[in-house]
Amino acid sequence: MDNTVSVHHEEHAGGGTKEIKRITIYLSILTIVELAIGFYMYKAELSDGFFKHFLKGVIVVLMMWKAMYIVGYFMHLKHELRNMILTIIIPLFLFIWFIIAFLADGNSYKNLREKYDPYHVEKATLAAPAHEGHGKHDTTHEQHADEKPAHHAE
Template sequence: MGQHESNTKLIWQVFGFLSLVTIVEVILGIIKPHSLHFTNFLGTSLLNWIFIILTLVKAAGIMWYFMHMNHERKNFVNSIILPLIILIPYLVTLLLIEGGYIHDVMAPYINWKY
């Protein structure tokens, strides 16, 4: 019976980690520290970069544990992870470029509230 161990402890640990990351995101979203919110870095605020990184950490944790990637062969994991390492920064870059363009074009017509 040693083959089928209970993963209850691991599930609670992952739940706690994901909850902690989510709580940090919510607190930062409510507080919006001035030093992070109004400091630009690579096209957006440091606060946005923190949200992007924390979201990627949560996505990786969900994929690693709940999609059982930690039990797969290395080549299979690499075939999924490597395209994401390339694709996600590319998509984030496109979003930042297009978002900056929309903001610049629409700024005279919209009252942006911060």
């Protein structure tokens, strides 16, 4: 009776070193394209229009494409099981969401600090409503000092 466990191991597709060189060159080309677009946007001094936002979108797509390759090849997730990939990718998306949320919060704080004036005093624009009984004197039920109390007949 044999009590040993045999583990089947598959080699990665591709030639190892050849694949790493190919992916590194591919990522370098993507980086050069990103930088070229960024330098063009900087030198052309584009106004905040559709074209500038389109170029920024292209840069973000290229960055995500590079991130996919880095995670897939250099973290060896391309050759892993689907559940293992999801265990790493889902927290990665949460981490990206945290970064976006913190950047938005920091930008909001920065904008508020720029508008803050420590010497500004806000004055009320609405007048306070008049309260009944404080200004006018209601004398219908009061008894003056020179009057005698009224007696009711029985």
